[in-house]
Amino acid sequence: MPRAVAGPEIERLIQLLARLPGLGPRSARRVALHLIKKREALMAPLATALGDAIGKIVTCRTCGNVDVTDPCTVCTDPTRDARTLVVVADVGDLWALERAGVLNARYHVLGGVLSPLDGVGPDDLNIASLVTRVHDQEVSEVILALGATVDGQTTAHYLTDVLRDTGARVTRLAQGVPVGGELDYLDEGTLSAAIRARTQM
Amino acid sequence: MPRAVAGPEIERLIQLLARLPGLGPRSARRVALHLIKKREALMAPLATALGDAIGKIVTCRTCGNVDVTDPCTVCTDPTRDARTLVVVADVGDLWALERAGVLNARYHVLGGVLSPLDGVGPDDLNIASLVTRVHDQEVSEVILALGATVDGQTTAHYLTDVLRDTGARVTRLAQGVPVGGELDYLDEGTLSAAIRARTQM
Numbered sequence: 001m002p003r004a005v006a007g008p009e010i011e012r013l014i015q016l017l018a019r020l021p022g023l024g025p026r027s028a029r030r031v032a033l034h035l036i037k038k039r040e041a042l043m044a045p046l047a048t049a050l051g052d053a054i055g056k057i058v059t060c061r062t063c064g065n066v067d068v069t070d071p072c073t074v075c076t077d078p079t080r081d082a083r084t085l086v087v088v089a090d091v092g093d094l095w096a097l098e099r100a101g102v103l104n105a106r107y108h109v110l111g112g113v114l115s116p117l118d119g120v121g122p123d124d125l126n127i128a129s130l131v132t133r134v135h136d137q138e139v140s141e142v143i144l145a146l147g148a149t150v151d152g153q154t155t156a157h158y159l160t161d162v163l164r165d166t167g168a169r170v171t172r173l174a175q176g177v178p179v180g181g182e183l184d185y186l187d188e189g190t191l192s193a194a195i196r197a198r199t200q201m
Numbered sequence: 202m203p204r205a206v207a208g209p210e211i212e213r214l215i216q217l218l219a220r221l222p223g224l225g226p227r228s229a230r231r232v233a234l235h236l237i238k239k240r241e242a243l244m245a246p247l248a249t250a251l252g253d254a255i256g257k258i259v260t261c262r263t264c265g266n267v268d269v270t271d272p273c274t275v276c277t278d279p280t281r282d283a284r285t286l287v288v289v290a291d292v293g294d295l296w297a298l299e300r301a302g303v304l305n306a307r308y309h310v311l312g313g314v315l316s317p318l319d320g321v322g323p324d325d326l327n328i329a330s331l332v333t334r335v336h337d338q339e340v341s342e343v344i345l346a347l348g349a350t351v352d353g354q355t356t357a358h359y360l361t362d363v364l365r366d367t368g369a370r371v372t373r374l375a376q377g378v379p380v381g382g383e384l385d386y387l388d389e390g391t392l393s394a395a396i397r398a399r400t401q402m
């Protein structure tokens with residue numbers, strides 16, 4: 001803004017909101033105004049929720065999930081099958097898979113994928129702890145739920161190698177046409193993968 | 202989520218974030234994860250900024266702007282021309298006009314526009330205080346910066362009527378082709394307005 005139209009507290013709030021993913025300067029101002037208008041109903045509870053969470057959030061030392069307890073809610077859930085371990089790059093992927101609601105397993109969050117270009121090697125990810133877990137907890141299947149990118153698939157191949165001696169079955173997500181996807185709009189790589197992995201009707 | 206993968210503090214944070222304008226459940230989760238990852242650099246300052254602002258934000262009793270002081274930064278700025286008053290529906294409009302940076306005036310925030318369908322009448326808006334201000338502060342020009350909607354223009358006509366006896370000149374924003382706008386994509390109403398208000402080259 002060329003000139004201040006409000007005190008520094010409001011400017012600072014807008015600047016911080018603009019740093020949230022998906023928000024730019026314009027939407028940050030809209031969010032700030034909305035918060036200001038809903039001071040009691042939204043701004044105060046949000047400030048409290050942020051403050052509550054900051055003090056409590058921890059990274060689970062077993063699986064790398066973020067939660068307010070360590071071990072986390074997933075690791076301590078007795079109804080989950082501890083012998084199936086789903087390997088994900090990030091906590092967001094864990095949340096996404098849980099929304100699908102088809103898995104009843106435990107997770108292992110790598111904290112990223114191998115990326116020679118970005119200087120991310122095996123020691124930068126939670127790979128040693130994964131191998132230890134698979135050994136110690138007698139895991140029977142490791143599902144590699146990594147992105148279908150070059151780095152994701154490189155990581156999947158690397159993990160398959162290091163897990164070879166554990167005796168666990170190592171699987172990965174199917175590649176193919178996304179549900180609701182029009183063939184017309186799909187890239188050649190996805191179409192080739194879908195053709196190669198075609199299944200009997 | 203079908204089953205909790207994290208404690209209630211994180212779920213609550215996501216639910217509150219999803220109530221911000223422009224964020225849905227999916228983007229709220231992404232924002233929450235981003236905040237969790239940047240606990241020190243972003244989450245803590247944001248919690249503090251929200252807390253700071255909540256306690257201090259007031260509505261300026263002179264113009265209706267939101268600020269941390271009353272009268273607000275705009276009303277107390279001695280470099281602004283107090284004889285020009287810009288009437289806006291909302292604080293967001295005030296912010297938008299200030300970003301354009303062409304005005305050096307004071308503002309008056311109506312708090313909405315007249316809307317018979319939504320039951321908003323003259324007494325629901327800061328119209329009485331506008332008339333008083335125009336009288337008492339010897340305002341020479343009132344710029345009606347209201348949206349080019351039916352309700353906005355109805356409000357502009359109503360205000361022109363009630364301000365008639367004050368002696369102030371009442372103007373409104375020009376209507377026409379937006380800068381960067383392609384004629385092809387403009388609606389007929391805008392094109393008609395632009396043709397009628399055509400200016401000499």
